[in-house]
Amino acid sequence: MRILITGGAGALGSSLKKVFKNAYCPTRKEMDVTSARSVNKAVLKYNPDVLIHAAALVGIRECEENKEKAWLTNVEGTQNIVNALRKLNNNCYLIYMSTACVFAGEQEKYYAEDDIPGPKNYYSLTKLCGELVARQYTNTCIIRTNFAPKSQWKYPKAFVDRYGTYLFSDNVAEGILDVVKKKPRGIIHIVGSKRMSMYELALLVGSKNTGKMTLQEYQGPPLTVDMSLSTKEWKKYQIK
């Protein structure tokens, strides 16, 4: 099976590379998703059976401050991939990586696949629009998830009052392997079985020196407070 992964140098991409050892993971230079020409060239040349689209602009603040770049990367970038797959015309299976942040997350609700999204910021909006674009292509699975790399907690502090059913990126990559084996279409939530705060997640990563912070101290774009997901379509995973 020929597998192409976009965003292979990112947090999830690094975990995906461990699971899909023979996958082709073009660099941004080799396949810039914002350029239709670059995407066509890479996709038509490699001729994948499966394309895992994990490249995105993910910084909430960066997306808010640079809306044009966020739209170009997350929405038009996905459109470029869909267009290239249509040209390829081999029924390649597309996985579009989406996020728990497409939901409003104003309460502890455990959103399922068929719940109505309500993005709180521009990043989440572009990811939701990317889902709509991906759905133009029939042989597609949209995966919503939420994760952190097990290796390090990137920030000096973590919220004690923002929650999710988090996994480590390695666990998500294993989940994506399960998906690739079965090739379901539609929306799937790859979620952990336990709801926890971001601070608890940071401790699990092993960052004992991470400070605590609350949403009251936070200044910036609106955030999804509770990113907890459930699933009606897939199994749950253990964070480990």
Ligand SMILES: NC(=O)c1ccc[n+]([C@@H]2O[C@H](COP(=O)([O-])OP(=O)(O)OC[C@H]3O[C@@H](n4cnc5c(N)ncnc54)[C@H](OP(=O)(O)O)[C@@H]3O)[C@@H](O)[C@H]2O)c1
């Ligand atoms: N992190 C989370 O908690 C989370 C949760 C749910 C869903 N997701 C989704 O999962 C996916 C991966 O997230 P992540 O946390 O692994 O992100 P990440 O570490 O920031 O990696 C993003 C990757 O996208 C690449 N990229 C950005 N713009 C590009 C472009 N124009 N052309 C080609 N590649 C480009 C980056 O390339 P460079 O290395 O060249 O910068 C990087 O390799 C994203 O779709 C994200 O929305 C993330």
